[in-house]
Amino acid sequence: MNITQTSNTSSSKKYNLVARARIYAIEAHSRINHRRKYSFEPYDVHLKDVVEIVSAVTDDEEIIAAAWLHDVVEDTSATFLNLEQEFGSSVAQLVSEVTDVSSPANGNRATRKALDRAHLAKASWRGKTVKLADLTDNCRDICSHDPEFAKVYLTEMSGLLEVLSDGHPVLFTKAMELMHKSAEALSLPLEVITAFQGIKRTNQSEFFHPDRTSNLFLKTFMARDIARILPSMDFPPSGTATDLMDKQKVPAVGIRHDGIVRAYVIQADPLQERTFRSDQLVDEESSFAEVILALTKHKICFVRMLGTVSGIITRDDIQHPFVRMWLFGIITMLEMQTTPLIERLWPEGTWTALLSKSRLEKAQTLLEERLRRNQQTTLLGCLQFSDKIQILIQNKEILNDLGFQSKRIAKRVCKDFESLRNNLAHAQDIVTHDFTQIARMAIRIESERH
Incomplete structure (x- = not known):
């Protein structure tokens, strides 16, 4: 194959991956009529902006695909497994790196943002590049429409930028400049921008008040009430994992290391060991709400019982x-x-x-x-x-x-x-x-x- 042929093949491959990611993301957000908060424009307007920012500094098709897909797990019914099956493990990993891991159960906004920041700090430079583009576009939108919340957002943005410095240098510099410019426009001294200030939420209407809904239902039902036993086998995973899943009618098998379940395999790829994500695990006394939040990002949720992962819950179990x-x-x-x-x-x-x-x-x-x-x-x-x-x-x-x-x-x-x-x-x-x-x-x- 000559150089021209190689170039054409590479270009076709890039187009296919990016084009498929674009279609997938737009359709996923459109299905839930997802719109931008202030302008009410279709959400793909934001996705296009993020992609344009990323494409200006790289032609890495996986980064560009992840830019299209960066919010699908967080905001739609898509899961990381869906992305892995559609676009490969690398793209799914990039989306995972920029997807928040916190949930309301972790505490107030300040606490949740701290957890998400710690997660983002571990991301690759490619994942951080996508996040820099996302921050940039969100900052423009929020600062032009909601000056009051912009002060909070800029505070949180400054904390995130502290762990994004090894993202693409051009985007990092532009994000820093935008934050400074926006803070100046809002007369917000940068020296008072400290990360993770919480928002005091008011509830003047008293509608959906926790005292009225949680006392009985949220404390009576727990994850252990619907969890099924997670079958497990010793490392390394083998072809018998498929037989075990078929026999137990579950989509995953735990993998034991030194007698403790530390990973798992799935039906589609029974030889590929996968590690548990923190937002994929719940405790046996976790509420159904916490279980459902985990299932918004993953098709499978795992349950810790007596200190070890021994239960499994899937979306189908919501029919319980x-x-x-x-x-x-x-x-x-x-x-x-x-x-x-x-x-x-x-x-x-x-x-x-x-x-x-x-x-x-x-x-x-x-x-x-x-x-x-x-x-x-x-x-x-x-x-x-x-x-x-x-x-x-x-x-x-x-x-x-x-x-x-x-x-x-x-x-x-x-x-x-x-x-x-x-x-x-x-x-x-x-x-x-x-x-x-x-x-x-x-x-x-x-x-x-x-």
Whole structure:
């Protein structure tokens, strides 16, 4: 093969990898209607910006592919295993390096950012290069739209830059210059920028209050209630691992070193030993919310019992009756909170002005039927869950407290939650179509608890 042929082959390979990563990332974010926080533009606008920043300093196709994919595990239903199968272990590793490992269960924002910073410090120069591009684009966006939060972001950015100095030197220099320029524009003295200052979160609406949802459901159900036994074998892994997985009907087998499970293999690659990631492990007393958070990044979650990894949970285990009971109970309690809150904010039925005539007529028909059956209820009690949320999000404090960027997004998400509730009630599959809503609920619950 001559030099020209080699060049053409290399170029084709690069195009294929980068093009596939681009399509995969855009489709993954589009499926959940992911948009930028301030501009509401499709999220791929951010991805394109990050890729352009990276492409200006390198033609490494794996780095560029990782730039497209850098948020898919953190924000969508994709897992690291998905990326490894689609794009290879190197690209999956780069995405892993720039994906946050913390969860709300780790504590307040300052604590979580410290954990993520420590994780990022261990990244390769290529991973840090992707992160520098991400920081740069986010800094521009936040500082131009939200000066108040920009002060917090710049504080955290300064801490991250301390561990990103061995990323691409051009991008590191530009990120430092942008941080200084942005801080100056906000009249924020750089000497007072110290990393990991927390944000005090207010909860003025008292909706989704942890006291009302966590006391029973979050303490009663634990990871050990749904975990299956993780079969294991001594190092080195062998072809018998596949037989063991088939026999036990599990997608992984633990690998013992000196009698202790320290790694694992999977069905697709039974001879390749894999190490456990910290965000892939939960304790046996971890809440279902913590388990679900782990499963947002990985297809498999491992459970530590009595000091050793001996349990396994997959996304399919979310179909377990205990998890369905837990989810349905939380949704029910949330719905129960809406009625007194509406009555307090819109007394004497003034909330009726916020609903359409057709929705009110439907509730009125249901009210008449229930009264005919001698059931004690009110017109408000006959509204659908989505109707009640439609009323509540008219209050700006509640809209903000729920973390919605607009009423339109709030309405769409609430319809999705109603779909989840209906699928739970009718014993339908809740993993294939509802996992995003389940993950959103888990994130919210853990945020409230911590």
